[in-house]
Amino acid sequence: MLHRAPLRLFQTQCGRQTAEIFTSTFGGGILQGDRTHLKIGCGARTQTVIRSQANTQVYKNPMGIPSIQSIAGTLQEESLLVIAPDPVVMHREAMFHLDQHWDLADDASLVLLDSFQSGRSESGEQFQFREYVSNVHITRKKQTLLRETFRCRPKEDSPHNPARFGGFDVTMTIHLIGPQVRELVRQLKPFTNRQKHVVPLLPALHSLPLQGPFYSLSPLPFAEGTLFRALASRRIDLEPVVALVRDLL
Secondary structure, eight states, rough: OOOOEEEEEEEEOSSEEEEEEEEETSSSOOTTOEEEEEEEEEEEEEEEEEEEOOOOOEEEOOOOEEEEEEEEEEOOOOOOEEEEEEEEEEEETTTTEEEEEEEEEEOEEEEEEEEEEOOOOOTTOOOOEEEEEEEEEEEHHHHHHHHEEEOOOOOOSSSTOOOOOOOOOOEEEEEEGGGHHHHHHHHHHHHHSOOOOOOOOOOGGGOOOOOOOOOEEOOOOOOEEEEEEEESSSSSGGHHHHHHHHTTT
């Protein structure tokens, strides 16, 4: 396990087949123009969980030079990888691009949690960043299973539009792929079953005091694939979901 500035890696648990690794950065965040690259290899029949030491703080970017983080990983036979970082928190004028590519063996399993917070909400800083982009590409034996891009530019498209974030500040997406995540999918179903669905007429939607969090759980168009999404006003509202993911191993 090798690392160099600005990225740091800490291994807190290690067995013959299981490892827990935390990521961090020097200075506690991502600065203008930072470029970090993380390469992960999971051996056959191993179990790995990767977490962040704290929120990923992306600091202001007065010169308009985006910070870029790229992650590439391969999962061999019967391996399980859980990626469960804390949310990306976008500061005023920040720009951040996150690119992920995961390649899985036939019976490998992946839990990929990606969460995003509009800013330092407790200080009233919401959607004042320049740009946030997240690209996820998941393949199985080099054949594409899923490719997804999420982009938010608050100055170009109002994030408060009901078709974007509405009144919410935190969004979460979890990609669940492979035979070893069936039990986790089962445990996530109650979150969607117990929420109240209110579908008013669209013209009146913008005036409603929406209550959250809201969840959706959808099968992906390939075997052993599920997509979980959530919207919330506060990060703490999604902690029960995050706890389930992190307790999988």
